[in-house]
Amino acid sequence: GCGGSQQGQTKTDQKMRIGVVVKALNSDYWKIVEAGAKAAGEKYGADVTVLGPNAETDVTGQISMIEDQITKKVNALVVAPSQPSSAIPVFNKAKDAKIPVILADTDAKWDSKVSFVGTGNLNGGKLGGEYLAKILGKGKKVVILRGALGDPTHDDRANGAVEALKAAGLEVATIQPANSDRAMAVTVMENIIQSKQEFEGVFCTNDEMALGALKALEAAHINVPVVGFDGSPDGLTSISEGKLNASVAQSPYNIGFQGVEAAIKAAKGEAVDKRIDTGTEIINKDNVKQKLDELKKILGK
Amino acid sequence: MSTNPQALPADAGTRKFRIKEVLQKLGALISLVVLSGILTYLSPYFLTMDNIMNIARQSAINSLIAIGMLLTILTAGIDLSVGSVVALSTCVMGILVVKMGMSPILGIIACLGIGALVGCVNGLTLTKMSLPHPFISTLGTMNVARGLALILTAASPISNFPWSIQYLGAAFWGPIPVSFVLVLIVYGLFHVFLNYTTVGRYIYAVGGNPEATRLSGINIDKVLIIVYSISGFMAALGGLVLVGRVNAAFPLAGLGYEFDAIAAAIIGGASFLGGEGTVWGTLIGAMIMAVLRNGLNLLSVSAEMQTVAIGIVIILAVYIDVLRHKAAKKAK
Amino acid sequence: MSTNPQALPADAGTRKFRIKEVLQKLGALISLVVLSGILTYLSPYFLTMDNIMNIARQSAINSLIAIGMLLTILTAGIDLSVGSVVALSTCVMGILVVKMGMSPILGIIACLGIGALVGCVNGLTLTKMSLPHPFISTLGTMNVARGLALILTAASPISNFPWSIQYLGAAFWGPIPVSFVLVLIVYGLFHVFLNYTTVGRYIYAVGGNPEATRLSGINIDKVLIIVYSISGFMAALGGLVLVGRVNAAFPLAGLGYEFDAIAAAIIGGASFLGGEGTVWGTLIGAMIMAVLRNGLNLLSVSAEMQTVAIGIVIILAVYIDVLRHKAAKKAK
């Protein structure tokens, strides 16, 4: 708090610059992360730039963005690496340039990171699996729709869910990719229904796919719980209408906000916790109202 | 008259020739039949009424976009922007109708209008700026339209469209999806357009020999602008069906649709060198793509293997057509 | 002999004409200079040694892939599989070297070999199966190679490559990235290959008029197989640099690289109709793409606006070339 503002005053004309590089800026989730990051920048009087490539799968594009931030000699970096192991060389470059790096949303096995802010997708997937297990019970079968194969975010979410479901004695009927796309999820779900596979629940690694799957299930008059991921505005609305059963929500706003907060601290040379847990929770009909209100406040609309 | 000018038999009219003609027109049909046969054998669920309607519905969006793509391919061009047009046109419609409460009819008009407009821009940049190839102009608008869709929606989807907008993509007449009826009507219209109107024939002429076409006093630029406008329009129509299907417009809609549309046209016998390709071939091409995806899902093929299988089937589908052509030539 | 046969002035030889010739060859150079000028004005970080080396490094992978793509475009073809080849070849190398402990040299050979092999398969399916257009064969292998990469790696990345493998992509000679030196050497070799060897000239001939080329006694199939093998090889080389850059091989590597490579070649003056395009133009095309992305990042342009800007600049870059051509024609 105090020390920070003092240092800020010593270089009044030289505002602190924080570079935030996320996986992409093409979804609600990252937009909320951006909102959080910007809010933190405003609060602490730092200049926060949020960048992200076109798609979460554009690994090299993201690395170039980080490099370009290093070129700009930002005071600290907050990065949500889309392919953690691939980003390590560029992290080392940042370290050489004496730029502290905070990892947000997705962790990487890199010893020199200042901190990891978030909960991790694996844990989120586990939470979703456990929730389904709880409402379905032992021996039931679950269909999983996931994002593009090889996309680490969705690998983690799917793996976490599978782990939890198996641990609770449930079965995974099939895992099919629907590339995080609502329309493709409809098609894939239609075909799964058509193949007369038995299942009592559906887990999707993001809300878009969950809403698509829901659409196909509704059309076939199949009423099974569908659990999504991300707690997106559309997902929450659907939950409040009693359609989507639940969504696993990390706190994107907090990830952005606390990520930048940690970055500012690190840039000032203050100590930062190695691990900042932003919390993950299940949103269902019980708490959806409150979450929707929070979300509206965050998005300020 | 025949859709595929190449397939015109020397003495049409006799019964036997008609069948041959149809076979020649619809070369890809054999691939489709073979593929369906295999899938029927492998999965008991494939050849059910339910599933056929499934496929009809699933192929509708690509079919609509592919017919526009066919026109561009006939002129030896390409339209990479179709996927982005799907996103932009539907997102604008979403904003107008859902967020601003405009009437659904006006929303639909806006959606289709934006599609045609982006297409028109493609045509104009191609012709008036003398860009060397539509790859450039449409790659440009592909990026611009996607960016605009993201900006306008602030990257979040728009749901809860009125039923009148969802109708095309969601409604059924009995067991038959309206979207499939739409596809058949559209394809019928395009058949007439391409074969029985001057502009339709000029499209083939431009692809066959642009210089000769120009010297025949035909305004090539006008033809191209019409072609790209239609392609944009059809992409928006595909978008409209998509909105009905998922009851949402979202800025990432249509990612990669250009590949599916191009593949449909080419599998259906269109040539990148221009001037060759048929309406019905394209429909079959779109069907092959849909049947393939559907079948692999039904068989619960693992996702990785699906990717591999799609690659192999695309090649084989076209190869069967090549073999058929060769056999037909020998038989003569 | 000239790289771009069309651009030759009526009386080459005098000093003045040489400069003109160079300008004509490297039409895209003007776009690059204009773009760099604007960025220098807008961002103090742009024209720094550090950043120039940044751009050199960031453009390296696309440059390597684009030169292979250029060859396919010169033959009026296309290679959609390059992105998947990047993934497959590097993943196999990862498995061999990191997981199975094979020597790095053998790993590199395997990587490049697999690239050439997939390319060769592209060429063979195209020619021996008489597929109508490489769009089909390479769309097929694009899917197959991606699927195989996913299967082989069980969809997870492979890290911790030995330094010898990382060298090309990660090492520096002084301030200069080795990858950029590699690009310059490769481009020099390709310049010689395309202009001073028979096969190189045949590549231009095949694209310009395949029938005339065949009747001139040239084995078109052989030329095409060589072209696609080289394209695959270059994609694998690009992959090798990528592995050095990120110290990892991953099955989703190279997604969408085909668009960037094609755009580089086309911005650099290559024509989809075949027979036209230059080595150095392609390098400049790749530079334009890299400078654009870099500049927009430096200016902290938002992602959506970047998408829009890239779309517009792609069109403008080519348009400037068109205008220059027109002006050159008038001036004569």
Added chain:
Amino acid sequence: MDQYFLSLKGISKSFPGVKALNNVDLDIKAGEIHALVGENGAGKSTLIKILTGAYQYDEGEMACQGNQVRFASTKDSHNLGIACIYQELSLTPNMTVTENIFLGREMRIPGVGLLDYRRMNRIAQQTMNDLGVDIDATKLVRSYGMGYRQMVEIARALVENAKLIIMDEPTSSLSEKEVKILLENIHKLKEKGIAVVYISHRLEEVLDVADRITVMRDGCKITTMDKQEADQEKLIQLMVGRTLEEKFPKIVAKKGSLALRAEGITQNDLLNNVSFDLYQGEVLGFAGLVGAGRTELARAIFGADPIDSGKIYIDGEPVKINSPEDAIRHGMAFLTEDRKGQGLVLMHDIRFNSTLSGLKRFCTFGPFINTKALENEVESLIKDLQVRPANSLITTRLLSGGNQQKVVIAKWLCSQAKIFIFDEPTRGIDVGAKVEVYNLINRLVSEGAAVIVISSELPEVMGISDRILVMHDGEITAEFAQSEATPEKIMRAATGGISDEYKSASAAG
């Protein structure tokens, strides 16, 4: 004033580096047949492209029936009743004959607005029948050879209700019979009061058909004269600025050993059991009507198309020729009749094209091309063949038709073959250059090469061949030594008249 349908005054047109037209005046009376002659590159095609609005002139003025006009596109000229057959065939091969004939002026069903294929097909077929060619109007243009395509172009111009029809070398790939029909048709047009501008390098035709003749040279109009004032010598003198000593400078070379033997070449319906021998130092002429299968035979021998049966011997040895590559390896060269579609890579320069087939010869160091040697060779070829402009770095697309033909010839000279097959080698070449080509053929045979010449111009086949084979309907129907050949005999064989005689004779021999 009104006596001129079209009049041009002081027309100039420049292309980068060339002044194609320089202050040209031209008047065309209504209903006259006006011939345009001149060397290759004289500017004839450019002039008529200005007439149709395909090009725009830089200076000058143009009037149609007394009204000042300026054509922005071919549409404008078409609206005034000007139709044109361009020198380089301009058909769309992926469409039917009917569609090509009506391209840009389709007929529609009244009231409905859709295309009226019935009516168009009927008219097209009728026109083709009137022209006496066996063409199915509903077939694709792609399935017909050059001669037929030329007839389709002619039909295209006839179908229109034009007031002026321009024909740029309409007969360059036609044989005697078709030419005759065409000339008859032109006379009919004249009777209907339609003016015709006629461009040809075949001066006999010009003198036969024209009312007035305009001679051009180097982009300038030299003179316009009435037919009565003109004769061949005078025209040649005006065109090339000198007289030609001999139109067919024939030398008889020493006949060597058997160079090529074709035995029973059969291909679908196109070729039926064709056999012949070709000796070193011999020029073997092939005569026949359009569609006789001469081109098919050449392509089959050269490996360009697969054959069903038959054997080929070179220097007495049986050889397998499955591709042009094989043929070239065995020392063959094949100059195709379609220079644009099968001869040239139009976007590339003269140097590129003329060395394409012989490129390996210049590799002195591994696979690398010795550029210096290549340049020298190209320069000397350009000089030998009088290619104009004599700049090896000019894109071949920009050359005049005749000069393009010379580049294709250069390509095969450069390949240093032993057996040459020339399909219509002088197509579109001016009289002066023709003599050069004949001299060249003489040089080849005197150096021991064997040459096949396929030509639709009877005087040419008779003038330069040692032996003449006549084809009809995919078969060889007669063989003549140069001394015994007469136009009548050849025509009779070409229409299938004496095939039986030949068959029994060759069976006996």
